[in-house]
Structure formats: C-alpha cells, structure tokens
Amino acid sequence: MAACSGNGGKGPEAQAAADTTPALACPKVSIPDETREVTQFRGGGARDMTDVVSRAAVLQYDGGCEFDDAGVTVNLNLLLGAERGPAARDAQGAYQYFVAITDPAGRIIGKQQFDTTIAFSPNVGKGTSAEELVQKIPLAKGATAAGYGILVGFQLTPEQLAFNRDPRKSF
Template structure:
C-alpha cells in the first residue's frame, strides 16, 4: 500500500556556498493537513530547496558582457508537488516553474536551459545523486516572457517504513563558471 504526503510547500532558498560540490559544476518544512491514517502521520516529504546562486541564468551572445548582449534570462520561481511512499522508497512528484525572458540580443524564438535535481542524505552537505535536464522554451510572436512547468519524479530508495523527511532535494540551473560569477556579482549588489 502506497502512502502519500501531499504537502510540498513554498521554497526557502539555501546558499550555494554551504553546499560544497554544487559550487563547482532552502529548505522548506512540510506541514499543513494531517494524513487521514495516524500510522502515516510521521512520514513526510523530503525538504525541497532552490539553490539561491543557481536560481537564475543569464545567457549572453558570444563575446557579450553587458545587458544589451543578453539573449535570454530564466529563473526557477516556484515549485509544487507531493511525495508517495512505496515499499522500496519515496517518489517525489515535483513541478518546477520556470520564468523565461527574451533578451535584446536574442535571435530566433527559442532558448534552451540546463538545470539539475540533486538529492542529499540527512546531515550530509554533498549530494548523494544529481541528475541534469535540459528544457527548451519557445517565445510566441510578440511575447517576451513565458512560464513553463517541468514535471520530475526523483526517487529516494529507502527501506520500508523509513522516513524521508530529513532528506533534501536541491534544484537549480547548471551554470558555466562565467554565469555563476555573473549571478554572484548580482547578489552582492
């Protein structure tokens, strides 16, 4: 019998510097309504966090460095979902909402972004696993902003009746060193 926690809440951002390995390449508390079955009351979804320094990406045309050279920008703005416990672990049904914006130097009507989902064990800084994904966003004629939803289902293998509430799922854009430096400079302002 599968058990479900429907409460994936609002994001609170975590610092990249505290996450070690992610710097090279938030957590949210879940609460709300009580499960109908008291036996499942202690089982909860893992904590979800959008890594602050990796929450946005700005793409420049080749050789460009100022805002007139921006081809597109994107931000992970929110998430929602739930988790389902099974006999072999917990599956997190995660929806990421990405806001993309056309830049003044954009040619064409499409932008592509890379992002990641990492899973960290309780009390460990470095992720136990990390998967990268790519998404393309098409800008309809005359529209400069688009919101998309990415549907993901990372799974944490756990023994039966083990609780995933202390695990963390971290999300962010997969940035180049230049993009990361740009984000860090923007945060300092």
C-alpha cells in the same frame, strides 16, 4: 455515525496509537539562490544589458510524495520562465536545469540534468515551461525521508555562476 467521527470508525485506543505514530514527511525541496536564475550572453560580448540573449528563472514548484516499501517517490512540478534579451536572435531559449538529492548530512547522492526549450511569445518576448519530474529515493526499512532534500536549479557554467554571485550586477 462511526464513519463520521474523524478517526475512521476506530476506537479511542486505535486513535491514540495513530497519534503517536510519526507522520511521513516528504524530503524538503529547495532552490539555491545562486542557481535560481540563468543569464545567457552572446559570445565574445561584454556582460552588460545589451549583450543579454535571454534570462530564465525557476518561478515556482510544488508536488508531493508517496511512500512504499522501497522508499519515497517525489513528484515535482516546476514552472520555469524566460525572457528574450536585446541580443537574442531566436524565438526560443534552450536551458539546462538539474535536480539533485541530498542525504541527511547534506551530501549530494544523486543528480540528474534536464534540457528544456522555452518559446518566447512574439509580442511579449517571454515564455514559460511546466516541467513534471519524478525522483525516487530508496530508504532503509524504518528510515524517514524527512532528512533528505531535493535541490533544483539551473546547470550553470562557471561564468554564469560567477555572474549570479557578483553583488555588482545591476540586472
């Protein structure tokens, strides 16, 4: 019966102590709106719909974390999606995205860039890529990971970032 009691067979004193122990919280993962998407234009062209080579977006993410004496390991699964544009000549698109770790003050303390290629299906012109990443955050003894964060987004050129920030863009 004790194994089915929901407290692992521990007495009421042990359960009360466990209830006051702070839960280990994973770092918060977020995708800044301005880096959630990337639009690639053909070189030398204008910046309208007919000049789009491809567009890609971070569609979703999930994962979890594991704690040990050295800190926290975050397992992150990303789903990236892309579509061909009217100016595309290739059957795939190449993209660069980043994963950055922020400290409790919001400062970036580590950043990695990753390359991925997404093949466009022949009849639809869209494709996806599932990315599996592992990020390790060292923590001092007794520190919590709850104040840390993980930022995910596309690594953009200044022009791409300006395009994403432009409220007049129509697509």
